[in-house]
Amino acid sequence: MTENLEKKAIAAAVIVNDGRVLLVRRKVKEGSLSWQFPAGEIEDGESPSAAAVRETREETGLGVKDISVLGDRVHPNTGRTMFYVACQVVDGVATIVDDDELAEFAWSGGAQLTEYVPYPFFEPVQEYLDIHLSK
Known part of the structure; x- marks a missing residue:
């Protein structure tokens, strides 16, 4: 995480349920992002998986458990x-x-x-979605 020391890393929860993925639209865009996965800063001493689970509950009330880290960038x-x-x-x-x-x-x-997110996803995320989403 030496690439970006001034801001904490972000954990995003990629949640697929019944062939659909959960997206949230933030009131304030970060960069050009509007629709995205539930996500937030990883707190000191917290793993990315724990942060993704916590942020999902805090933002949406949904209880989730982590399956695996798909990747980072x-x-x-x-x-x-x-x-x-x-x-x-x-x-x-x-x-x-x-x-x-x-x-x-x-x-x-x-x-x-693509109606929600008109640009390509990070490759490991896209591969996961291609396998788990209904067409």
Whole structure:
């Protein structure tokens, strides 16, 4: 994480349930991002997986468990170090819990995904979505 010492790394939860992925739209864009995965800063001493699980609960009320870290990179639009964590729903229903940060959420199948996110995903994330999303 030496690439970006001034800002903490971000953990994003890639949550697929019933063939659809959970996306949230932030009230304030980060770079050109609007729709994205539930995500937030990794706190000191916290693993990317734990941060993804925590941020999902804080933002959407949805309980998830981590499956695996899909990969990490410095995001080309924001310059932030990102960890992408595949997660599985364990309890709850997605809602907007953090209404200071989030405007809305959506569950998207593969065919509608480009309506929310019109640019390519990080390759390991795209490969995961290609396998798990319904068309």
